[in-house]
Amino acid sequence: MSRSERLLDLIQCLRRHRRPVSGHVLADELGISIRTLYRDIATLQGQGAPIEGEAGLGYVLKPGFMLPPLMFSDEEIEAIVLGSRWVAKQPDRRLSAAAANALAKIAAVLPDDLRDDLDASTLLVGPPAEVMESIDLGLVRQAIRNERKLAFRYRDAGGAASRRVVWPFALGFFDKVRVVVAWCEARQDFRHFRTDRITDLKPIDTRYPRRRQTMLKEWRATLDRPRGS
Amino acid sequence: MSRSERLLDLIQCLRRHRRPVSGHVLADELGISIRTLYRDIATLQGQGAPIEGEAGLGYVLKPGFMLPPLMFSDEEIEAIVLGSRWVAKQPDRRLSAAAANALAKIAAVLPDDLRDDLDASTLLVGPPAEVMESIDLGLVRQAIRNERKLAFRYRDAGGAASRRVVWPFALGFFDKVRVVVAWCEARQDFRHFRTDRITDLKPIDTRYPRRRQTMLKEWRATLDRPRGS
């Protein structure tokens, strides 16, 4: 195996083990000596890979993801760039900024002619709507990831306010607003909640009793067939 | 310069010259011997790069684009995936298919935990609208790229039909339909045309007298300020 291939393998290894791994283990998995591993790690760090080593612990790959060399056709690149531009115009600040950063990174490695072609493919959406998020989406993401309940006050389309305890499992886009998709304990059904109508968001420390993947699947199934059938 | 860096450089070189380039020229640009160049080309081909060499002509990089290893944060990946999903749901069949392919390629190299997180971020747009493209968007793209005029019949929102000759310079999304952005010869102004209302599209072989980048810039400027000011 050539050295450059091995470097990618090393990243994949680090990603597999999420906990700190000792250099010795990594060297074993790659079939190289510990000395060479240290050199490889140094090389990767030199190329900007976010690898951290601490004495007595081992190595961890900091969050952040390296895409290995990927082949895309012109159209696939166009699709990716266009989609990222769309995300960049969405009101979710964090995602929008992330999309802008991603676009910058992609543009940096694109050949000029392709970049020109992409300029001819524009997005005609209006300026981003001034939707003020009243809540911290980070809390929602965390609750989803850890399968924890959420409590909040909600004001529905009619203006009626209510208190909810829900089991969130997805955070989606709907037109210009973001919605939390969840099982509502009060209604005993799937509901989605516009984030801009949520107030007093409080994470609850109890885990909800179902797997979020399962609920996602069930919820999708209810979407596929029209209401009432 | 290490060999692996040079291989990426070689791809960039090939991309710069769009016409066939002889191995000798490439070797000069990279500062290596012809023999080493042949070896490098062979290596790249072995890794799946679409390089073609023909005796008497030179090397060409077949359309298709290789993204070098790129670092993305979790959020940037989420933005890219989300955007691609959005594109995949758009009515433009070619782009939608391209987005689906790109997503598959990205998903293939994503670690499992990240893929799970992304599942929790859904797109709540309805099923793709049944917009039948009556024209071949490929012709439009080609006209834009080559700065050629286009002639077609257009039926506007009020139902009134007209013949147009335009200078197209962009192909954009607007909500669920695609629009051609162009300078309209009849109206002597920028106009955009919904592709589903265009019929009898005919490419015209005459080049229009302005640069498409310039027109794009001017058109963008008109968008920034509200009408009438």
Place this chain on the structure above:
DNA sequence: TCGCTGCTGCCAGAATCTGACAGTAGGCTG
């Protein structure tokens, strides 16, 4: 204190890469 770990410098042998030369084969032009 000990053990485990990260990390660096050094060195000799192994592996790889590189350039040069020679030769084959294919396309293009005259």
Place this chain on the structure above:
DNA sequence: CAGCCTACTGTCAGATTCTGGCAGCAGCGA
């Protein structure tokens, strides 16, 4: 057809890089 340009392969010796082992230092936890 000949002549030229090109892609491509084989071979080989020297240059370069890579690799593993060793020694040693530093930080962390028990």
